[in-house]
Amino acid sequence: SQQGEEDPQALSIQEGENATMNCSYKTSINNLQWYRQNSGRGLVHLILIRSNEREKHSGRLRVTLDTSKKSSSLLITASRAADTASYFCAKGNQGGKLIFGQGTELSVKP
Amino acid sequence: EAQVTQNPRYLITVTGKKLTVTCSQNMNHEYMSWYRQDPGLGLRQIYYSMNVEVTDKGDVPEGYKVSRKEKRNFPLILESPSPNQTSLYFCASIPRGPRTEAFFGQGTRLTVV
Secondary structure, three states, rough: OOOOOEEOOEEEEOOOEEEEEEEEEEOOEEEEEEEEEEEOOEEEEEEEEEEOOEEEEEEOOEEEEEEOOEEEEEEEOOOOOOHOOOEEEEEOOOHHHHEOOOOOEEEOOO | OOOEEEEOOOEEOOOOOOOEEEEOOOOOOOEEEEEEEOOEEEEEEEEEEEEEOEEEEOOOOOOOOOOOOOEEEEEEOOHHHHHOOEEEEEEEOOOOOOOOOOEEEOOOOEOOO
């Protein structure tokens, strides 16, 4: 399997705190994407960072990519209870093939 | 509205009874994929398709078949379901080009008894 590792597997924080999730991968990529999944529902795309980019922002989301370490991080700032969900990174390659990690379960307590 | 539609949403069936889960997208995307999601294992790709009549195996293809006769449809076929295929299944479509974000269906929860 080409799946990488995500850590932590579970993260519990208080509202207002920042949440950081990490993703590592093994093979080269075209891009690295992050998705959110509310319990049992379909995944929703959050942000995409290309292999030649180092950092990207979207609202309260910040994604970094370090291709030398084959790793990426997703930072959610000023978290809210509504951010409670599972977050997945996905490695994007040629031909639209996406390989997902095992995910991080985030719980934000009000 | 741009969407990926899967049917059925829930299905309970018996071992060995052939079933098909349908997937349809209205965005004219070239790429489509099927994933299964199991606790602690994340999403694992079953099959994917790069275009009409072009399909390839993912990481866990055993026990599944797919077809891509039309661009919009990508059904998942279980010829002889077994209990280890009890899972949550997702279909996804992805456009060709720089914006390769995936659009997911709402999922099909399959139980094989």
